[in-house]
Each structure stands twice: as C-alpha cells, then as structure tokens.
Amino acid sequence: MAVKAKHEKGKVKLPIYLDYQSTTPVDPRVMAAMLPFFTEKFGNAHSRTHAFGWEAEAAVEKAREQIARTIGADAKEIVFTSGATEANNLAIKGVARFYKSKKRHLVTCRTEHKCVLESVRDLEKEGFDATFLDVGADGLVDLNALRAAITEQTALVSIMTVNNEIGVVQPVEAIGAICREKGVPFHTDAAQAVGKIPFDVAAANVGLASLSGHKIYGPKGIGALYVRRRPRLRLEPLFSGGGQEGGLRSGTLPTALCVGLGEALAIAGSEREAEAAKLLDLRTRLLDGLRAELTGVTVNGALDARIPGNLNLSFAGINSETLMMELRDLALSTGSACSSESLEPSYVLEALGVDAAMARASIRIGIGRFTTADEIDHAVSAFAEKVAKLRRAGAPASVAAG
Amino acid sequence: MAKRAIYLDYNASAPMKPAVCEAVAEALGWTGNPSSVHGFGRAIRSALENARGQVAEFLSMQAEQIIFTSGATEANHLALRGAGFARHLVSAIEHDSIRKAVLGAETVPVDGNGVVDLAALEALLQKDATPALVSILSANNETGVLQPIKDAARIVHAHGSRLLCDAVQSAGKLAFDLSDPDYLTLSAHKLAGPTGAGALILGPRAPFTAPMSGGGQERGRQPGTENVPGIVGFGVAVCEAAKDLSRFQKLQRLREKLEMGVRTITPLAKIFGMDAPRVPNTSSIYMPGVPSETQVMAFDLAGIAVSAGAACSSGKMDPSHVLLAMGASSQAASSTIRVSLGWETKAEDIADFLKEWEAIYRRLGKQGATAA
Numbered sequence: 001m002a003v004k005a006k007h008e009k010g011k012v013k014l015p016i017y018l019d020y021q022s023t024t025p026v027d028p029r030v031m032a033a034m035l036p037f038f039t040e041k042f043g044n045a046h047s048r049t050h051a052f053g054w055e056a057e058a059a060v061e062k063a064r065e066q067i068a069r070t071i072g073a074d075a076k077e078i079v080f081t082s083g084a085t086e087a088n089n090l091a092i093k094g095v096a097r098f099y100k101s102k103k104r105h106l107v108t109c110r111t112e113h114k115c116v117l118e119s120v121r122d123l124e125k126e127g128f129d130a131t132f133l134d135v136g137a138d139g140l141v142d143l144n145a146l147r148a149a150i151t152e153q154t155a156l157v158s159i160m161t162v163n164n165e166i167g168v169v170q171p172v173e174a175i176g177a178i179c180r181e182k183g184v185p186f187h188t189d190a191a192q193a194v195g196k197i198p199f200d201v202a203a204a205n206v207g208l209a210s211l212s213g214h215k216i217y218g219p220k221g222i223g224a225l226y227v228r229r230r231p232r233l234r235l236e237p238l239f240s241g242g243g244q245e246g247g248l249r250s251g252t253l254p255t256a257l258c259v260g261l262g263e264a265l266a267i268a269g270s271e272r273e274a275e276a277a278k279l280l281d282l283r284t285r286l287l288d289g290l291r292a293e294l295t296g297v298t299v300n301g302a303l304d305a306r307i308p309g310n311l312n313l314s315f316a317g318i319n320s321e322t323l324m325m326e327l328r329d330l331a332l333s334t335g336s337a338c339s340s341e342s343l344e345p346s347y348v349l350e351a352l353g354v355d356a357a358m359a360r361a362s363i364r365i366g367i368g369r370f371t372t373a374d375e376i377d378h379a380v381s382a383f384a385e386k387v388a389k390l391r392r393a394g395a396p397a398s399v400a401a402g
Numbered sequence: 403m404a405k406r407a408i409y410l411d412y413n414a415s416a417p418m419k420p421a422v423c424e425a426v427a428e429a430l431g432w433t434g435n436p437s438s439v440h441g442f443g444r445a446i447r448s449a450l451e452n453a454r455g456q457v458a459e460f461l462s463m464q465a466e467q468i469i470f471t472s473g474a475t476e477a478n479h480l481a482l483r484g485a486g487f488a489r490h491l492v493s494a495i496e497h498d499s500i501r502k503a504v505l506g507a508e509t510v511p512v513d514g515n516g517v518v519d520l521a522a523l524e525a526l527l528q529k530d531a532t533p534a535l536v537s538i539l540s541a542n543n544e545t546g547v548l549q550p551i552k553d554a555a556r557i558v559h560a561h562g563s564r565l566l567c568d569a570v571q572s573a574g575k576l577a578f579d580l581s582d583p584d585y586l587t588l589s590a591h592k593l594a595g596p597t598g599a600g601a602l603i604l605g606p607r608a609p610f611t612a613p614m615s616g617g618g619q620e621r622g623r624q625p626g627t628e629n630v631p632g633i634v635g636f637g638v639a640v641c642e643a644a645k646d647l648s649r650f651q652k653l654q655r656l657r658e659k660l661e662m663g664v665r666t667i668t669p670l671a672k673i674f675g676m677d678a679p680r681v682p683n684t685s686s687i688y689m690p691g692v693p694s695e696t697q698v699m700a701f702d703l704a705g706i707a708v709s710a711g712a713a714c715s716s717g718k719m720d721p722s723h724v725l726l727a728m729g730a731s732s733q734a735a736s737s738t739i740r741v742s743l744g745w746e747t748k749a750e751d752i753a754d755f756l757k758e759w760e761a762i763y764r765r766l767g768k769q770g771a772t773a774a
Contacts, residue, residue, distance in 0.1 A: 015441055022443070023435035023627065031430050032675075038423050038596060043707075044415035049698035050707035052409060082598070084473030085616040085626030115616030115625055123616050157685070213629060219430060221472060221598045221629020238614070239479030241499030250499060251475030252415065252591065254598025254632070331440035 014329040016375045020309055020368030021164050021192060022333055025088060026260070027217035027369065033263040034219065034278075037256035045253045046244060056255040063262025065086040070269035071190075071209065072200035073226050079245045080258055083223040084191035085115040086238070087210035090225055091187045091248065092119040094235030095156045095208070096128055103155035109133045109170075110351040111140050112160055114190055120158070129153070135351050139168035144173060150182045159187050161193035161204070165335050165348040165364055166301035167310025169197055176205025183235055191215050191223070195268025196276065201226055207233045207355035211265070213257065217369060220263030222257035230388040246256040279308035282376050284365050287311060289380035294387055300349055300362055311365045312349075315387050323363065330379055333364050408706045408751045412744030413543050413571060413684060416594040418635065419745065420432065425638040426596050429631035435617060436628055450630050453637030457588070457601060460573075460640035461580060468635050469623045473600040474589035475499040475569045480602045480624060481566045481585040481739030483613035487535035491526055493518050493549070494727035497568055500537045501723070510538070515678035516547040516728045520557060527561040534563045540580065541572035543763045544711055544724045544740050545675035546684025548572065555582035564608060575650055575681040584608040594745060595639030599632035646745060654682035656752050660741065661685055663756040667763060674725055674738065683743040686725070688734050689759070691768025697739050700766075704758045709740050 017025070037059060045060045046052025061075065068075040081087045108120050110132045120130045131149040133141050141159060150157065155177050162170050172188055179186035186205060191212035193199050201209055207228045214220040227233055227248070241250030287402060290297050296316030315323065320334050335346040349359040367376070409417065411610055418426070429449065436450045451465070458465040471477040479498045482490070490507035492500060495516060501507075508526055511519045518538055527534065536558045541548050551567055558565045559582075567583035574593035585608055590599035602612055602624075616625025643650075653723030664671040664687055674686035689697060694710035701708050711722045721735035730738070741755065 010570065017433055017442055019435070019438060019442070022431070022438050024434040026430050031427075032428070033429060038418055038426055042415060042417040043656070044411070044591075044597075046710060047414050047707070048700045049695075049709050050411065051407070051705075052411070052707050053414075082476065082629070083626045086614065089614050089616070113616075115614075118615030118625075171476070212627075214435075219629070219631065220627055221632045238500075240478065240503040241475040241478070241497070243502070250502075251473045251595055252589075254473070254591075256596065257598045257629070257632070329442075331434075331438070331442045333440070334640065335437060356599070380661060 004170055012366060012372070012374045015331055016329060016379060017331045018365050018367060018371070018379060019333050020366035021167070021215070022366065023214045023220070024217045025266060025370060026219055027264065029267060030218055030260050030263045034256045034260040037259050043255075045255050046242065049142045059255055063258045066262035066266040067211070067224055068250055070265040071194065071211075071226060072202050074229065077223045077226050077229050079227055079248045080253055080261075081223045081225055081249055082221055083116075084113075084189065084210045084212035084215070087212075087223045087225040088113065088115045088189055089119050090235065090238050091208040091210060092116065092156060093123060093238065095185055095187070095233065096123050097236040098234045099155045100128075103153050104128050105151055105153040105155060106130045107133065107146065107149045107154055107157045109135060109159050111135050111139060111163055111166075111348045112158065113164055113191075116158055116160070116189055125174050128155075133159075136193045137353050138305065139163060139166050139348075139352055140305060141170060141175070143171065143174055143178060143238060147182075150178070150184055154182070154277055156183045158182055158188070159186075161199060162190070162196065162307050163301070163381055164192050165346060165350065166312040166352070167192070167205070167306045168301045169193070169305050169307060171352075172206065174206040180205045192307065194265065195272050196309060201228070203241040211261075213261040216264050216268050218260070219260040222261045223253065225262065241263065276308050279367055279371075281308045282371055282373060283308055283311060285373065286365065286367070286376045286380060289377070291382055293380065293384035298358065300354055301352060309367045309389060313363055314354065314361040315363070316358070316361060318361045318387055318390050320361055320363050323386060326390065327382055330382060334362060335364060406705060408754055410743060410747065410751065410755060411707045411709050413592065413593055413742035414709055414748075415591050416596065416744050417746065418596060419594045419639070419642050421642055422635045422638045424594055424633050426635035429634040432630070436630060438770065446630050449579060450628055453633045456637035457640055460644055461586070461603060463603060466621070467603050467605070469602045469604065469620045470628055470636075471600045471602055471624055472594070472598055472629065474568065476659050477587035477589075478531065478566070479503060479570055479602045480613065481587060484610045484623070485535050485564060485566070485585060486609060486611055487533065487564070489532045489534040490537040491523070491531070491534045493538045495542050495585050496537055496539055496723045497543055497570070500539075500566070500568060510536070511665065512727050512756045514729050516542060516545050516675040516724065516766075517678050518549050518554060520553055521552060523554060527557065527563060530720050533561070535566055536563055537566045537568070539568040539571065539605055541575070541681045542675070542724055543571045544684075544722055545686040545728075546571070546680040546742075547675040548578065548679045548681065551604050552579055552582055571684075572681055574640065574647075575683060577647060590636035590639055593643045596632045596635040598629050599636040601636070650745065651682050653747065656743055656747060656749060657682060659749070660752050660755065661687070663752070664689075664759055667756070667760045668767070672734070674728060674730065685741045686738055687741060688738045689763055690737065691766060692737055692762060692766045694736055696766060697737075697762060700762045701739075701758060706755055706758055711740060739758040
C-alpha cells in the first residue's frame, strides 16, 4: 500500500521525501485534531436544529478563526473551498464575472500556477483581455511593467506570492501598493507562502488570497479563499446550491478537513520563524554540499528571494528524467506535480529565460518540516555519485563548464 | 449532550462506519501527491485508483467514467456546467444544488405522492425540440420517495436529451438501477463515508467540458489535487454499503413502527409520500399545529436530532419546496419534520422518538387541526 510518512529522527529511512512543494505529510498534531470529527463528532455543520450540527459548526468556526488570525484577516473573510485550485478559480473568475459589465482586462504573470493561467485563458474566451507579465531571470515581476500594464479596464491583478516550482517570493507588498494606488483588486495565490514567509493580508494590500491545506501539513481536499470585506470585494460564485459560505461556495463543509486546515495554519503561524531558520540551514547544507562535490550546478531563479524549503537546480549536461531514474531513493520532481506526467519542459523556467537544455536538466528539491540533516547528507552523496556517473557515461566535453 | 443522544438525521450526514474511519485515518498518514511520478506519488495514485475501482464496481460501471469531486454539490455543478446545455428541465423536488444552480429552468412537476410526472416531462420535451439536460434525483432527500429513473431516461433519450440523476439519497440504501442516466452524482458522507468527497459519473453518451481550470487531474475533467484520504474512505464506504444492503432494508420495519406510532397518537398526522415507493430509512412527518422549528428544537432538548428539511437550508424558515410541490399547504409544509434512520438506529431510538413526539403534540399540537 501507500508509502508511510516518517517522522522518526536519526537513521535515514529510504526513500527520502524531497518534494514538499508538491504536497506535505499531514502533521501528527493536525491529524489528532481531525480524527474526532471523523468519529464521534460527525454532525453536518449546516444542521442548525440539533447539537450534533452545532458541535460541528463550532469546530468549523474555530478553524475559520485560526486561519484568519494567521493571515491577519477577520474570520468573516474566510471562505472554505476544496483546495487552492478552486480558490484560484473562484477568485479570478468570480471577480472578473462580477465586474464584467464595467471592466474587461486582467493582469497576471507567466509563471503562475496552471490553474491561474488557465482561469485567465478561459476568461479570454469569455471576451476578457489579459496581460501575462514577463519575469526576469530571477523569476520576479518588474514593478514598472506591472504599473504600465494596469489600465482603466483592469478588473483584477493576480500574482502569486511564492512560485511552486522555483520558490521565489514576489514583492507582494509593493504589488499590493501599486494595485491600491490604481484602485484595482489584487489576488495572490498564497498556497506556497503561508507558514514559510511572513504573510499578512493587510501588509500585502491583498483583496483576495488563496490557501491550500496539503501544502502546509494539512489535509488534501481543503483550501480557503480570503475575500476582503473592507472595502468590500464582490464575487460571482462558481456554483450555487445550499447557499453555504455566504452563498460564495455551496456544499456541505467537510468538518474534519476544515479543522485540519485551521490547525495546520495555527501551527504554521506559531512555528514559522523557527522552522524557516531550520530549513534555511538544511538548504544551505544541501547547496554547499552539492557545489563542493559537483561543478555545473545552477540555481534557477533568485536564491535570496526564495522560501527556505525550495531549491530548483539545473545540472549541466544531465537529463533530469534520467537522473531521477537513477536517484530512486529520493522523491524529487522536475516541476509542478500537476504536469509532472507530461514531461514537457517547464514553462516557468522558459519564462526565466533558461535555455531548453538547462530546463531539461532541472530538478526541484523541496525540503520541509520532517527533513533531517542526515537525509540532506544522504541526498548530497547520491546526487554527487549519480550526476558524476551520468556525465561520465554520455557527456560531451563541454558540460563541466556549464 | 447529557442524555443518550439519538441521531435521526442520517440524510443530512451519516456517521462513518468503523472500517471507513480506519481507512481514512490510515490514508491521512500517507505522504505524496497522486500526480507525482516518484514512489510516494505512485503509491498514493494506486490507492486513489483502487477507490475509483471500488466506486465503479459498486455502480457496475467503468473506472474511467468516474470523476471525483469535493462532494455532491460540486458534482452536480460539474454536470450542469460541463454538459453545456442551453436548456434545462428540473424536477420540482430537486436538491438546491441543482434547483438554484440553473437560471430559467423549466420545472417538471410531481404528483401528490412526490413522484415525477412523466407525462408532463414528455409534454415539455415534445413542446420544444431543443435538446435539454433534464435533472431528476433518484430519491428525494426530504421524503425518500423514489423516482422512475429508468422510464424518465427512456423518454429523455427518445427526445435527444440527456438525463442528470442526483443519486445521493438512494445510493447505498437499496438496490436501484442507475445504469440509464447520462450524468450521475454521489456523495460519500451520505453513505457513511467522509465529508469532502463525491463523484460525477459520466455515461457513454454524455458530452462534457471541464468548467474548472487548472492541472490535468481526473483526466483533465476536474483539476486540483485529489482528496485522497476522503476518496479512499468513499471507496470503503461503498463496499460497506453494498455489504450492508440487506441489513439496511430492515430499517423499513423500524420506519413502519415509527409511522404507525405517530398515526396512532393522532390520525391527523400525515406521512408525506407514504403511498409511493421510498428508500427504507426516510420519513416526512406532519404534526398538526406545531411549526417544524418548534418541533426540532423540542426534540433537540430531548437529545433527539431530526431536521426540518434539508440540512443546508435548515436554518432558514421557508416552507419546504418539496412538500409544496406535492400539493401540501404552506401551513402543513411548515409543520413537518424529516426523520432519517441509519445503520446505528435501534428499536429503542424509535420508541424514545415516539414518546417525545407524543409529548410535543400533547403540549403544543392543535388537537382539532385539519389533516394536511
């Protein structure tokens, strides 16, 4: 059956999970908070007529409060969704469709998650215009280009806080300030940001922010959208029904999953600083280790403006698919999980201007809460051995210089 | 809850069976994204596909037909939007996730027993040649009345239209042929699985374009990382439901006791949909002269959980659209509660319920009220 998450310290257990941007194990504390709501506390949170329902509702509202507190919002501003994909769809399509009689233009960025890009493209088919901002080699948007792209017609700016492939952190506070100055709502996909960098909706001037449970040690199947109330942002729901979540998102709330998201965010809020420091140490150890053993290792995107748990590296002269086949004991990825079966070169790296050969030589390494120094050391030796082996086997003479 | 709590609101949400709890709890401990190609991802993917196989087998369908969603509301939305029909026919007794999701739909009426009027359906389809998506649920959530889905499908298909069947309230409750609808929707938590999982099942002739944008999950039909533990629990829940099907039929005897009991207390009591075939666990009971809200509050004080209608709208005071569509007066519809039994319901629960029903009626009921 499925590979178990392992939380023991000390000896390295194989395989080693190094794909924390794809998904994270559920934190045992989160699981402990959730389990009662699968068993004895099973009521429907929308049943207003009995204690089973009230107990579930109280748990959902506590979770909403935990989420709000962690991102500096009010509980009334949190809408539960099935995940970040739905939250992004709801934010982008919801705002665009609500204001469509007045505004017909959207601004986003070429390195956004697929669900953001596809949402914008779908709106183009509905008659909206869109600007897809370029990024520099560091992966960051140019604020002047953003300022120039916003017009009287712009309904929404959607730029992610942290990129899922290269981990770079966009200057959301500056982006938010520009949007506020121009009077345009700002949506940010913060699925990869919360718990990793300081994230506060007021500081970033965001009107909408998407969150995900399973990216932050919470469960899959749950996410949230922050929707600012003052000044109020209006959305058209993606679908209608029982009218739950203030009519923005119908459907029975999964109580246990909501509780898990709340707990995950509460932990993320209280442990972020200590965890970030630990992950930065591990990442430095990893990168220093690799560079000590290997030449031709390039970091894709800015290293300094990046969450501590991410490295996206290109190994000159190597095909990353081949390398991952060799590194069977390490769970790695070439890009986002959604497209990892497609094997196309990453559009994110292409936007950074990484050439096709180096894009095909790229690997995303995600480290997280349960990664140990021993695991990092093991990974360094494995990379060193296998990269050297592959380079010996088929390498043209020029690769070492890459 | 100091007193022994009695849960008679299974149609709102059915508590998970122990095997489901175990499976969900175990799956929560697994690491990995089912779309990842490494071992962690592949192991999670195989658990996901195993659950898909379980749901397919439960319905006697193919795994490729099944699209997992966050629940039935989302599944209904996916069908309504994904099918892409400009014309909608909606039965008068649909769940709000369908009724309120399409604007300008034509209504297919029901008879006094709450059964969809097939002649009226046919007339609507004949009147206008535009192909339509017709929505008829398999069993109503408030009355439990079963719908003639096979006959409806025949009529719908004869007119080049397609049928969406919300099978949330019949699945796992009785053997019911669901092979004809083009779109079928299910919810895990209504059949003793976890909340947060559901499915849309596409028939062989069902047009479909994904309304949500994103990664290529669920064969590009429903993007977003799948809720694997929820789906694993869903798979176990359908297996358990299939295994317990004959045991579930025994609830009919408890329901008979219940319905006989209230009508013995007063002949003015009425059971909606009693003369139509129903799922074995649901009873819609009119108590003369006592508003539904008052009843459910009084029951709650006595430790008995029932509802005034669908849970999603049970906080609101509007009389049930389902009962009104069956010809009930607004007064009768506002004095009716839904009692729904489930796998943990015992004979004592019914006896306690009847005691309380009688007490409320003696205290607050209008003894001389007219029948509904």
